[in-house]
Each structure stands twice: as C-alpha cells, then as structure tokens.
Amino acid sequence: xxxxxxxxxxxxxxxxxxxxxxxxxxxxxxxxxxxxxxxxxxxxxxxxxxxxxxxxxxxxxxxxxxxxxxxxxxxxxxxxxxxxxxxxxxxxxxxxxxxxxxxxxxxxxxxxxxxxxxxxxxxxxxxxxxxxxxxxxxxxxxxxxxxxxxxxxxxxxxxxxxxxxxxxxxxxxxxxxxxxxxxxxxxxxxxxxxxxxxxxxxxxxxxxxxxxxxxxxxxxxxxxxxxxxxxxxxxxxxxxxxxxxxxxxxxxxxxxxxxxxxxxxxxxxxxxxxxxxxxxxxxxxxxxxxxxxxxxxxxxxxxxxxxxxxxxxxxxxxxxxxxxxxxxxxxxxxxxxxxxxxxxxxxxxxxxxxxxxxxxxxxxxxxxxxxxxxxxxxxxxxxxxxxxxxxxxxxxxxxxxxxxxxxxxxxxxxxxxxxxxxxxxxxxxxxxxxxxxxxxxxxxxxx
Amino acid sequence: xxxxxxxxxxxxxxxxxxxxxxxxxxxxxxxxxxxxxxxxxxxxxxxxxxxxxxxxxxxxxxxxxxxxxxxxxxxxxxxxxxxxxxxxxxxxxxxxxxxxxxxxxxxxxxxxxxxxxxxxxxxxxxxxxxxxxxxxxxxxxxxxxxxxxxxxxxxxxxxxxxxxxxxxxxxxxxxxxxxxxxxxxxxxxxxxxxxxxxxxxxxxxxxxxxxxxxxxxxxxxxxxxxxxxxxxxxxxxxxxxxxxxxxxxxxxxxxxxxxxxxxxxxxxxxxxxxxxxxxxxxxxxxxxxxxxxxxxxxxxxxxxxxxxxxxxxxxxxxxxxxxxxxxxxxxxxxxxxxxxxxxxxxxxxxxxxxxxxxxxxxxxxxxxxxxxxxxxxxxxxxxxxxxxxxxxxxxxxxxxxxxxxxxxxxxxxxxxxxxxxxxxxxxxxxxxxxxxxxxxxxxxxxx
Numbered sequence: 001x002x003x004x005x006x007x008x009x010x011x012x013x014x015x016x017x018x019x020x021x022x023x024x025x026x027x028x029x030x031x032x033x034x035x036x037x038x039x040x041x042x043x044x045x046x047x048x049x050x051x052x053x054x055x056x057x058x059x060x061x062x063x064x065x066x067x068x069x070x071x072x073x074x075x076x077x078x079x080x081x082x083x084x085x086x087x088x089x090x091x092x093x094x095x096x097x098x099x100x101x102x103x104x105x106x107x108x109x110x111x112x113x114x115x116x117x118x119x120x121x122x123x124x125x126x127x128x129x130x131x132x133x134x135x136x137x138x139x140x141x142x143x144x145x146x147x148x149x150x151x152x153x154x155x156x157x158x159x160x161x162x163x164x165x166x167x168x169x170x171x172x173x174x175x176x177x178x179x180x181x182x183x184x185x186x187x188x189x190x191x192x193x194x195x196x197x198x199x200x201x202x203x204x205x206x207x208x209x210x211x212x213x214x215x216x217x218x219x220x221x222x223x224x225x226x227x228x229x230x231x232x233x234x235x236x237x238x239x240x241x242x243x244x245x246x247x248x249x250x251x252x253x254x255x256x257x258x259x260x261x262x263x264x265x266x267x268x269x270x271x272x273x274x275x276x277x278x279x280x281x282x283x284x285x286x287x288x289x290x291x292x293x294x295x296x297x298x299x300x301x302x303x304x305x306x307x308x309x310x311x312x313x314x315x316x317x318x319x320x321x322x323x324x325x326x327x328x329x330x331x332x333x334x335x336x337x338x339x340x341x342x343x344x345x346x347x348x349x350x351x352x353x354x355x356x357x358x359x360x361x362x363x364x365x366x367x368x369x370x371x372x373x374x375x376x377x378x379x380x381x382x383x384x385x386x387x388x389x390x391x392x393x394x395x396x397x398x399x400x401x402x403x404x405x406x407x408x409x410x411x412x413x414x415x416x417x418x419x420x421x422x423x424x425x426x427x428x429x430x431x432x433x434x435x436x437x438x439x440x441x442x443x444x445x446x447x
Numbered sequence: 448x449x450x451x452x453x454x455x456x457x458x459x460x461x462x463x464x465x466x467x468x469x470x471x472x473x474x475x476x477x478x479x480x481x482x483x484x485x486x487x488x489x490x491x492x493x494x495x496x497x498x499x500x501x502x503x504x505x506x507x508x509x510x511x512x513x514x515x516x517x518x519x520x521x522x523x524x525x526x527x528x529x530x531x532x533x534x535x536x537x538x539x540x541x542x543x544x545x546x547x548x549x550x551x552x553x554x555x556x557x558x559x560x561x562x563x564x565x566x567x568x569x570x571x572x573x574x575x576x577x578x579x580x581x582x583x584x585x586x587x588x589x590x591x592x593x594x595x596x597x598x599x600x601x602x603x604x605x606x607x608x609x610x611x612x613x614x615x616x617x618x619x620x621x622x623x624x625x626x627x628x629x630x631x632x633x634x635x636x637x638x639x640x641x642x643x644x645x646x647x648x649x650x651x652x653x654x655x656x657x658x659x660x661x662x663x664x665x666x667x668x669x670x671x672x673x674x675x676x677x678x679x680x681x682x683x684x685x686x687x688x689x690x691x692x693x694x695x696x697x698x699x700x701x702x703x704x705x706x707x708x709x710x711x712x713x714x715x716x717x718x719x720x721x722x723x724x725x726x727x728x729x730x731x732x733x734x735x736x737x738x739x740x741x742x743x744x745x746x747x748x749x750x751x752x753x754x755x756x757x758x759x760x761x762x763x764x765x766x767x768x769x770x771x772x773x774x775x776x777x778x779x780x781x782x783x784x785x786x787x788x789x790x791x792x793x794x795x796x797x798x799x800x801x802x803x804x805x806x807x808x809x810x811x812x813x814x815x816x817x818x819x820x821x822x823x824x825x826x827x828x829x830x831x832x833x834x835x836x837x838x839x840x841x842x843x844x845x846x847x848x849x850x851x852x853x854x855x856x857x858x859x860x861x862x863x864x865x866x867x868x869x870x871x872x873x874x875x876x877x878x879x880x881x882x883x884x885x886x887x888x889x890x891x892x893x894x
Contacts, residue, residue: 253700
C-alpha cells in the first residue's frame with residue numbers, strides 16, 4: 001500500500017465521501033483492503049469495514065491479523081459477529097477463537113448456530129497444534145459404488161462450501177477411508193468408470209493428534225493437495241489442505257527462531273505487557289548464569305590483581321566461545337526441525353563433525369588472538385595462555401552446541417527453548433576457568 | 448524409517464537377495480525410499496537405487512537431498528544421467544544444476560536433448576531466487592475462443608506433462624494473459640460456455656525478476672494454486688505452483704535464521720570445508736569487535752587495579768545487554784521478513800516500543816543486580832554503579848536492536864546478515880564504558 005493511497009483513504013473518510021471511498025475500496029483485492037485497514041487508525045478501519053458488502057467483508061476479515069479481528073469482533077453487535085463467524089471456515093474460526101480472550105470466546109461460541117457450534121467445539125476438542133485442530137471437516141466424500149460422472153455431479157453439488165474439491169475421499173459405510181481420487185483423474189476418466197477402480201488406495205493419512213508440523217511435512221513431501229485426518233478409530237474426520245501448509249511451516253519456523261532468542265510467542269506490535277512476560281524469564285535465567293560466570297572470575301581475583309590486563313581479555317574468550325556455540329546450535333536446532341538429523345548414527349556423526357570444526361576454528365582463533373595479544377602487550381606468554389584458552393573453549397562450543405540440543409531432544413525437551421542459555425553458560429564458565437586458570441598456573445612467566 | 452527396516456535392508460543387501468530387496472523397496476512410498484537411501488552408506492544406496500524401475504527411481508531421485516543426488520549423478524553413465532535429468536521437471540532440474548559443481552553442471556547440460564537444454568538454459572538465465580528461476584514453463588494455456596468442453600479436452604490432452612492442471616491460463620495471440628480459470632470452474636460450467644466468459648480477469652501476476660519469496664507470499668496470501676509469471680514485455684512465460692511455496696518460504700526462514708547466527712548457506716552434513724568457509728568470516732569479524740571491547744576495558748586498567756572485583760561484573764553487564772539486544776533484533780528481523788513492519792510510521796512505533804521495553808527491562812535488571820551485588824560484596828555503591836550501567840545498556844540494547852536492522856534495510860543491506868554483530872558490539876562497548884566509567888567517577892565511594 002503506498003502512502004498516497006493511505007492519504008486518499010484518510011481524506012475521503014474525513015470528508016465523509018463514503019460512496020467514493022466504498023468504490024475505491026472495491027477496486028482493491030480483499031487482501032489489499034485488509035492490509036490498508038491494518039495501517040490506519042482502528043476507528044477509521046471500523047468505519048471503512050462497515051462500508052463493505054458482506055461477502056467482501058468476510059474475505060477482508062479473513063486476511064486481517066488477529067489483533068484487528070479481535071477488536072472488530074468485540075465492537076460488533078452479536079448479530080454481526082455471528083454472521084462473520086458463520087461465514088468463516090471452521091478451521092479459521094477455531095484459530096480465531098483460540099486467540100481471543102476467554103470471555104470474548106465464550107460470548108462468540110454462544111452466538112453461533114447449534115450446528116456451527118458443534119463443529120467448532122469438536123475441532124476445539126483437539127489439542128493445540130495437532131492435525132485435529134488444523135483440519136477442516138468440510139471435504140468431498142464419495143460412496144464406493146459411485147461412477148465418475150456421479151462423483152463429478154456430487155462435486156458440483158458440494159463445491160460451494162467445501163475447502164477443496166481437487167481431492168475427494170472414498171469411504172466405506174463405517175467412514176473408513178478406502179482411497180482418494182483427484183479431480184484431475186475424475187475429469188480424465190470415462191464417465192461410467194467406477195471410482196473404486198481409479199482411486200489411489202492406502203493414501204498417506206495422519207491422526208487427529210499428529211503434530212501439525214508433521215502433517216504439513218507429509219503433505220509437502222508427497223506433493224499432495226490435501227492430507228486426510230483420521231480419528232482413533234480410523235474414521236476419516238477431516239482434511240488439511242495445501243493452503244494451510246505454508247502457514248503452518250512458516251509459523252513453526254518463526255517460533256523456533258523466537259524460542260532460540262527467548263521471545264517465544266511474541267508479536268512485533270503486540271501489547272507491551274505480553275512482551276515483558278515473554279522476555280523477562282529469559283533475561284532472568286541468563287542473569288543467573290552470568291552471575292555464575294562472575295563467581296568463577298571472582299575465584300581468580302588474586303591473579304587479576306597481579307595482572308590487571310587479564311580483565312580486558314575476558315570478553316574475548318567468552319565472546320568467541322559464545323558465538324561459536326551459537327553457530328553450531330542454530331544449525332543443529334534448525335536441522336532437527338527440518339528432520340535432517342535422525343537416528344543415533346547421525347547424532348554421533350554430527351558431534352564428531354562439530355568437534356573437528358571446533359578444533360579447527362579453535363586453532364585458527366588461538367593463533368590470531370595469541371599474535372594480537374603478543375603484539376599489543378609484548379608478552380608472549382599472555383598470547384600462549386589466551387590462545388590455549390581460546391582453543392579449549394572453541395572445542396567446548398562445538399561439543400556443547402551439538403550435544404546439548406541432541407540431549408534435550410532425547411529427554412523430550414524442546415531443544416529450541418533451553419539450548420542457547422545452557423551452551424553459552426558452558427562456554428562462559430569453561431572459557432573463564434581455562435583462561436584465568438592457565439594464567440594462575442603460569443603466573444610467574446606472565447609477570 | 449525404523450532401525451529394524453534399515454537392518455533388514457543391510458542384511459538383504461549383504462546376502463545379495465536383490466529380488467526380495469527390490470520387492471521390499473517397492474512396498475514403500477518413493478519419499479520413504481529416498482529417506483532410507485539417505486541413511487545407508489552411499490555405495491549401498493547406489494546398488495539399491497539401480498534395482499528400482501525407472502519410473503519409481505525418478506520419483507525417489509526427486510525426493511533425495513542434493514548431496515546424494517550429486518553423488519549419484521556423478522557416478523551415472525551419461526545415458527543414465529540424461530534419462531534422469533530429462534524426467535525431472537524443469538524447475539527441479541535448474542535447482543539441481545545450480546548446486547552441483549560447475550564441471551558436473553557443464554557435463555550434465557551437454558547431455559540433455561537440445562529441446563530440454565533450451566528450457567533449462569532459459570530458466571537459468573534468470574537470477575537466483577527470482578520468480579523466473581522458480582517457475583515452471585509447463586502450464587495449461589487456453590485460447591480465448593475455446594468453450595469449456597474444448598478447454599477440458601485440452602487439459603486431458605496436456606495433463607500428463609503439466610505441473611498443475613488445476614489452473615489454466617487464457618492468453619491472446621501475443622501471449623498476454625487475459626485471465627485464469629480453475630479446473631473447478633470448468634467442471635462446474637456448461638460445456639458450451641465460452642472460457643472468456645468465466646475467467647478471472649486481471650489475476651495477480653509476478654514478473655520474472657520478482658523475488659521468489661515475494662511471489663510465494665502473493666500465492667499464499669491469495670490462497671492461489673499457482674501464480675502466473677510474466678516477462679518484461681508482459682508475456683506469460685511460466686507459473687509458480689503451490690507445492691513450491693512451502694519450500695520457498697521454509698528455505699527463506701532457514702536462511703534468515705542462519706544469517707542471524709553467521710552460518711549462511713550451511714548444511715548440517717555438508718563438507719567441512721564449506722562450514723569453515725562459512726563460519727570463519729563471522730568468527731573473525733566478531734573477534735575484531737571483541738578486541739574493541741577489550742580496548743575499552745584496558746582504558747580503565749587503573750580503576751580495575753584498585754577494585755579488582757569489577758572484573759567479575761564485566762560479563763554481567765555485557766551479557767545482559769547482548770541478550771536483550773538479540774531478543775529485540777530477532778523479533779524485528781523476522782517481523783520484517785514476514786512483512787509485519789512496513790512504512791515509516793511503524794518504524795517509529797517499533798523503536799519507541801523497544802525503547803520502553805528497554806527502560807522497563809533495564810529498571811528490573813538494575814534492581815536485581817544492584818541488590819545481589821550489594822549482598823555479595825556488601826558495597827552499596829557497587830550495586831548502584833552496576834544497576835545504572837545495566838539500565839543504560841538495556842536501553843541501548845532496545846534502541847540498537849530495533850534501529851540497526853531498520854537502518855540496514857533502508858541502506859538496502861540484508862538486516863539478517865549484519866545486525867547481530869553491530870548490536871552486540873554496541874552493547875559490549877556501551878556496557879563496559881558505562882560500568883567502568885561510572886566506577887571511575889565514583890571511585891572514592893567504591894573503595
């Protein structure tokens with residue numbers, strides 16, 4: 001959206017030129033309208049939103065971010081809110097209800113029609129981030145005795161309220177999935193072909209409590225348009241469609257990135273309160289660990305008292321270790337999420353690999369810092385001590401960076417959450433111990 | 448893949464039970480076969496791969512990771528390699544040629560048929576990571592004078608080698624796009640309807656040099672199955688399909704994550720040489736900046752000589768600043784990638800927001816460290832100095848964490864690449880200056 005368009009929007013609104021404003025809005029795609037509305041003050045957005053015909057408004061609403069959706073819903077009358085909720089697809093509705101404050105969610109659930117409420121409640125019964133939660137129950141189901149032309153007719157009849165018609169599902173009387181058939185194959189088939197003869201039998205399915213990320217990967221890796229979701233009794237209860245996959249994978253990537261930095265669940269313009277609640281625990285845990293590091297340094301106070309310049313080198317040893325550890329850690333955590341690491345053998349291979357890299361990086365960094373320290377302070381022993389500490393710490397960085405996420409995941413702890421603080425604590429403490437310990441041991445040669 | 452299956456695989460191979468092995472492999476989906484082959488020694492993978500019928504082998508090959516693909520291609524005869532390359536879709540082939548060593552790529556291009564080579568060369572003419580590179584030139588094109596039934600017939604005729612038949616493209620004589628039509632709408636239409644009457648006119652298009660991430664977002668935000676790609680003259684030259692979008696967005700997320708950690712372009716089991724080449728520049732730049740920090744500390748040597756315990760608190764001030772800065776930075780860089788921040792107004796809003804957070808975090812951390820330092824060392828002035836330095840540094844962390852990526856992106860520099868080192872350098876240097884500077888100013892009260 002250009003600044004000009006936003007300016008025109010504001011001008012029209014201020015001059016109460018609602019008809020022209022409405023016409024201008026309708027020239028835009030729904031996705032662009034919601035973009036525009038998210039960039040103007042909320043009260044202006046509300047007025048503009050009310051100008052839209054309902055069919056467009058629903059689409060615009062669908063594209064808005066949650067904050068704006070919540071705000072609009074809260075200010076709607078019950079009747080308007082009901083109309084919007086019912087026009088949304090069940091999985092989008094669940095996602096929305098999941099994020100509005102509990103009181104609002106309760107009110108919204110109450111105003112849904114009994115039928116809609118049931119669908120929503122059923123979906124809400126599945127745990128967050130499972131396939132059951134991400135699926136839509138609106139898919140095309142076919143009977144096994146149908147012909148291709150009967151199937152096409154059913155698709156025509158149902159198409160207006162099914163999320164995708166490009167895959168249909170053939171089930172037996174107990175709603176067990178016999179196979180899938182694509183619209184393409186139905187179009188290509190002769191009209192009297194029995195669907196049972198052209199289905200893809202035994203398709204990939206996921207269970208309602210499969211992790212949504214897993215389900216998304218299955219869909220993507222098999223280039224499917226949709227993946228069927230079955231319940232505990234093996235009955236087909238919904239599908240996850242291609243258009244949700246990119247969202248799911250991108251959201252999971254964002255989450256992993258945020259977890260690594262200790263800002264899980266944040267949004268860039270979310271309430272300050274939420275940011276504080278998210279970041280302070282991480283800052284506090286890290287504070288506790290840096291106090292540990294400080295304690296290590298304080299053990300060597302007598303050494304530092306004799307060679308004060310050692311203090312200047314402390315951030316170098318710890319800093320490089322921390323950076324090396326974070327490099328390894330980021331690679332490992334992301335590769336685990338992408339399923340590039342699996343099995344015992346690749347764990348060993350990974351640790352060995354990062355150990356080698358740690359040694360090589362360590363040797364290189366040791367030589368550089370050793371030489372720089374020698375040139376700067378004219379003390380060759382200072383260079384040796386600093387270099388050895390650096391070598392040791394880079395090795396620890398490689399081992400901890402690879403080993404700790406692997407260990408956490410073995411203990412069923414999310415490696416993205418805890419690894420960073422553990423790895424940097426290791427490199428801080430080992431780095432200070434090595435550097436100051438070696439300095440103490442070679443004290444006579446240093447002074 | 449379970450350990451048992453791998454064991455069975457190895458046993459069959461060792462006992463040269465090739466027939467049974469082949470049968471067992473064919474019971475698996477192609478994606479699972481390639482998973483299995485990636486987990487066994489490469490020579491075993493090669494033997495097993497040669498057992499597969501060609502049609503399956505092509506699919507298995509498609510799902511493999513690049514390393515294994517390269518290795519297989521290098522060990523193929525020219526004829527086998529040619530068969531594989533030609534069976535791949537053009538965009539997958541380009542992606543592969545892009546990653547094999549130049550010599551191999553040259554050989555592979557030479558063995559393609561002239562026609563295939565031309566398609567590939569044309570695609571390769573577009574810059575990396577553009578829509579031109581990611582698109583496939585194999586789409587269903589319709590003439591404007593066709594009826595729905597003629598269009599369906601053309602889809603039936605073409606379907607075997609088109610990447611998707613779910614969207615078709617109606618063009619005029621000069622290959623300008625008039626509109627798109629979905630298979631669903633064709634199926635729903637009466638057979639004598641003119642396609643021109645039921646197309647979606649003026650669809651969203653991207654240009655060949657549009658960033659592939661941008662194109663993927665357009666496809667996703669509009670819930671499209673494919674987005675058309677036009678050249679400089681506005682002629683339709685290809686489409687990007689839904690199954691590429693998740694890959695593109697996930698790859699871009701991984702890249703941003705890796706860039707933030709200074710490991711751009713790494714792969715978890717890639718060659719060591721490549722990891723060294725990727726990580727060493729980052730380690731070296733960071734080393735240079737920590738020497739700057741060391742220089743700052745060395746300026747205050749006389750102060751530290753008088754109050755040695757100050758050295759122990761150095762990592763606390765710098766560490767918390769670094770963590771606070773990284774939290775803000777990660778949020779900002781990711782939100783920029785997700786297009787959640789755009790325009791001058793949101794930049795100001797963001798900086799103001801992070802400034803507030805920095806002040807609040809700073810006050811909280813200042814109180815905690817102040818009290819702990821006082822209890823630990825029984826020196827209230829030490830607590831005050833440490834607390835003030837912490838407050839100042841958290842404010843700098845918020846401002847730099849938000850401001851530097853915004854500034855870099857304004858200067859057209861990728862904010863994911865440079866921000867982390869600049870932000871931590873700021874917090875290191877400001878933190879040490881504040882802490883040791885205040886300590887020097889209040890030296891009398893401290894001793």
